[in-house]
Amino acid sequence: MSQATQMPDAGGHFGPYGGRYVPETLMAPLEALEQAYYAARQDPAFQSELADLLANFAGRPTPLYEAKRLSQNLGGARIFIKREDLLHTGAHKINNCLGQILLARRMGKKRIIAETGAGQHGVASATVCALFGLECIVYMGEEDMRRQKLNVFRMRLLGAKVVAVTSGSRTLKDAVSEAMRDWVTNIETTHYLLGSALGAHPYPMMVRDFHRCTGDEARQQILARVGRLPDRIFACVGGGSNAIGIFTAFLGDENVKLTGVEAGGRSLSAGEHAARFEGGAPGVLQGAYSYLLQDGDGQVSLTHSVSAGLDYALVGPEHAWLHDQGRANYVSASDRDALNAARTLARTEGIIPALESAHAVAEAIRCAPADQGLIYIVNLSGRGDKDTDIYRENFPELDAENA
Amino acid sequence: MDSSQRIADRFAQARTAARPALIAYITAGDPTPERTVELALALERGGADILELGVPFSDPIADGPVIQRASDRALRAGTNVARVLDIAAQIRKQSDMPIILFSYLNPLLRYGFDKLCQDAREAGIDGCLFTDLSVEEAGDTVETMRKHGLDTVFLAAPTSTERRLKLVAEFSTGFVYVVSRTGVTGEQSTVAGGVDTLVTELRRLTQLPLAVGFGISKREHVEAVGSYADGVVVGSALMRVIEQYGAAPDLAAQLESFTRELTARP
Numbered sequence: 072m073s074q075a076t077q078m079p080d081a082g083g084h085f086g087p088y089g090g091r092y093v094p095e096t097l098m099a100p101l102e103a104l105e106q107a108y109y110a111a112r113q114d115p116a117f118q119s120e121l122a123d124l125l126a127n128f129a130g131r132p133t134p135l136y137e138a139k140r141l142s143q144n145l146g147g148a149r150i151f152i153k154r155e156d157l158l159h160t161g162a163h164k165i166n167n168c169l170g171q172i173l174l175a176r177r178m179g180k181k182r183i184i185a186e187t188g189a190g191q192h193g194v195a196s197a198t199v200c201a202l203f204g205l206e207c208i209v210y211m212g213e214e215d216m217r218r219q220k221l222n223v224f225r226m227r228l229l230g231a232k233v234v235a236v237t238s239g240s241r242t243l244k245d246a247v248s249e250a251m252r253d254w255v256t257n258i259e260t261t262h263y264l265l266g267s268a269l270g271a272h273p274y275p276m277m278v279r280d281f282h283r284c285t286g287d288e289a290r291q292q293i294l295a296r297v298g299r300l301p302d303r304i305f306a307c308v309g310g311g312s313n314a315i316g317i318f319t320a321f322l323g324d325e326n327v328k329l330t331g332v333e334a335g336g337r338s339l340s341a342g343e344h345a346a347r348f349e350g351g352a353p354g355v356l357q358g359a360y361s362y363l364l365q366d367g368d369g370q371v372s373l374t375h376s377v378s379a380g381l382d383y384a385l386v387g388p389e390h391a392w393l394h395d396q397g398r399a400n401y402v403s404a405s406d407r408d409a410l411n412a413a414r415t416l417a418r419t420e421g422i423i424p425a426l427e428s429a430h431a432v433a434e435a436i437r438c439a440p441a442d443q444g445l446i447y448i449v450n451l452s453g454r455g456d457k458d459t460d461i462y463r464e465n466f467p468e469l470d471a472e473n474a
Numbered sequence: 475m476d477s478s479q480r481i482a483d484r485f486a487q488a489r490t491a492a493r494p495a496l497i498a499y500i501t502a503g504d505p506t507p508e509r510t511v512e513l514a515l516a517l518e519r520g521g522a523d524i525l526e527l528g529v530p531f532s533d534p535i536a537d538g539p540v541i542q543r544a545s546d547r548a549l550r551a552g553t554n555v556a557r558v559l560d561i562a563a564q565i566r567k568q569s570d571m572p573i574i575l576f577s578y579l580n581p582l583l584r585y586g587f588d589k590l591c592q593d594a595r596e597a598g599i600d601g602c603l604f605t606d607l608s609v610e611e612a613g614d615t616v617e618t619m620r621k622h623g624l625d626t627v628f629l630a631a632p633t634s635t636e637r638r639l640k641l642v643a644e645f646s647t648g649f650v651y652v653v654s655r656t657g658v659t660g661e662q663s664t665v666a667g668g669v670d671t672l673v674t675e676l677r678r679l680t681q682l683p684l685a686v687g688f689g690i691s692k693r694e695h696v697e698a699v700g701s702y703a704d705g706v707v708v709g710s711a712l713m714r715v716i717e718q719y720g721a722a723p724d725l726a727a728q729l730e731s732f733t734r735e736l737t738a739r740p
Contacts, residue, residue, distance in 0.1 A: 096629075099638055239533065245533075355606065365584065370554075
């Protein structure tokens with residue numbers, strides 16, 4: 072396997088990225104979490120309980136589906152879709168939540184806090200807390216609560232308390248800050264169930280590990296199906312957890328081209344997007360050093376994406392490293408491209424994707440016509456039910472059609 | 475160049491007077507960059523020994539609502555690192571009070587860390603404390619600060635293990651900032667129990683002065699903590715005064731009088 076699979080180093084660094092940039096109060100708790108995670112990882116009882124939950128509660132393995140009509144219509148690459156959208160709760164987030172909730176129980180934590188953007192991680196957190204009878208508090212930006220009303224209600228139905236965050240841009244970044252403030256205050260009793268491959272070490276490593284099942288399965292499935300590895304893999308990148316989950320299994324396969332798709336938003340002008348590699352520069356936010364959208368004074372920029380789950384100013388540190396190494400490439404898809412891709416996928420394959428995942432679909436659709444004979448895997452990280460209101464707002468003509 | 479003597483001298487003076495040094499935090503640029511200089515001088519007149527000059531940041535994860543709001547106001551007023559350094563230089567022209575630059579890391583990385591240290595020293599800043607810089611990540615930054623003669627103040631926390639306290643003691647110069655409780659910055663009705671034990675533990679590991687902060691907002695807190703620590707840090711309580719009187723012409727006088735209550739100076 073390549074060197075990249077041995078990342079991070081003992082301090083949580085992926086090359087220069089990652090690390091632990093947090094107040095001293097959080098340092099010892101992060102060390103304790105790291106130790107607990109290493110111990111759990113080695114413990115067959117932990118692994119077998121997790122495997123059982125992933126199979127029988129979450130619904131793993133997920134299918135690798137060949138999108139034949141989509142491929143035919145585009146007339147180029149053969150496109151396979153990794154159906155993480157079919158997981159319980161509707162997105163890949165449940166993989167990480169099951170892993171972390173077992174870890175939290177091992178550590179004797181009774182109170183779980185989480186941040187959420189689109190609400191998928193919040194729903195998955197609320198779900199695993201319900202499963203184990205633990206208190207769950209989810210921080211969510213007020214703007215995201217407005218955009219994702221359905222998920223807010225789902226969390227509440229599952230027994231979680233959803234706290235509206237009214238600071239800053241009232242989106243994911245501000246929810247993370249508020250969760251960190253809660254954690255630093257209630258550190259004795261509380262586990263912070265961070266939902267993406269972000270934050271201070273060990274989170275980016277741990278979240279990656281809990282999601283690597285996606286890529287491990289996809290690799291076996293594609294080999295069984297077509298007898299060879301894919302040529303390209305596409306995944307959307309907000310913090311980057313679904314992307315690192317599918318990329319990791321293929322890092323050693325040099326001929327597999329890995330593409331992360333960021334949110335191109337309305338345009339690539341400052342404040343209009345969340346394309347960190349195109350508009351950002353390395354910096355520190357919320358515990359990690361990575362590519363960050365920031366202004367000339369080092370203040371964190373406002374971001375925009377039609378998909379709340381990609382609307383975040385920092386990219387996960389391992390992606391920064393893969394970017395600099397040239398092992399993965401990162402592009403962006405605009406709001407409009409993602410919306411159109413979602414409609415195309417719905418109408419050719421009968422699959423309504425989450426808006427986040429639709430960014431990966433959009434890039435695959437853009438590239439496929441020129442790639443005759445190549446094999447693609449698109450990681451469809453979530454399903455689109457939660458985005459129905461946004462789809463309706465953006466496709467008003469569909470409501471009129473049957474009027 | 476040696477580390478600043480000014481900080482050590484102030485702690486020595488306070489010790490001679492058998493009182494804790496008062497370290498006053500204010501967010502630079504709140505309500506405006508222009509007014510920060512007069513506010514710093516008001517703090518000194520009220521009896522503050524050392525100034526912690528805060529660089530506002532868009533995402534202050536270690537701060538409670540009072541300092542979050544102060545940062546927002548300062549940023550809206552156009553405060554950036556260059557302005558903060560300019561404010562420090564103006565204070566230095568009128569005062570010998572030691573100045574600690576208190577900041578989240580990112581604005582300083584963006585400014586350029588080596589240039590920051592050089593410009594900070596030229597502005598008369600004596601040391602730096604970075605909220606989100608752990609000792610593990612501090613190797614290069616500490617080296618640069620020392621090269622420019624800046625004191626390197628680190629935080630010790632109630633959660634810090636003995637191994638970590640040793641590292642904090644080893645990396646710190648000037649003084650060690652002892653965080654009184656788990657949590658974010660902000661006022662409390664009482665000072666957290668157990669901080670005296672943490673101070674005692676640190677005494678075994680370092681000769682440096684120990685200053686306790688987080689949740690100190692009243693004279694009785696200053697007296698209680700001053701009985702075992704070399705210094706006390708007050709921040710949110712001062713920022714609340716600035717928030718309350720921000721638009722008032724007598725803001726500086728109000729701040730001075732509040733500081734005087736804390737220090738019980740005549």
